[in-house]
Amino acid sequence: MGQALAGRTGGKPVPAGKIHLTLAFLGDVDEARLEPAKLAAAALRESGFEMVLDQAGSFRGARVAWAGCAVVPAGLARLQASLAGALAAQGFVLEDRPFAAHVTLVRKVARPLAPEAAAPIRWRARELSLVRSELGTGRYRPEGAWDLL
Helix, strand or coil: CHHHHHHHHCCEECCHHHCCECCCCCCCCCHHHHHHHHHHHHCCCCCCEEEEEEEEEEECCCCEEEEECCCCCHHHHHHHHHHHHHHHHCCCCCCCCCCCCEEEEEECCCCCCCCEEEEEEEEEECEEEEEEEECCCCEEEEEEEEECC
């Protein structure tokens, strides 16, 4: 789907190894704050879930194209809410906007894409990961991973 979206939007496909679903964006976190983030994630007792990515579109401001789900699975909603609560309890301030379940498939979009139905892709979530984005490099650095029940 990423290659097709890139062709339609004039953007650059995200490499397969970098495709992820962000549950909570923490921004630029100091090394000293990593441990509280890890504690928040490790405390969760949520189940894995399956989601169906059956929508595509783009975020104009961010210049990315995405795949999302028409129906957010209950397990995903619980996991995201639990993580947000655990992070808040550790003193993190999260974005105020509602959670939008999506995976970014294309960056540097030149032509926006209105939300539309897409051929469904089933995705099974089995693990929660804490990943640090190295600003300006395009690299991700894993900081921890926890199995979902």
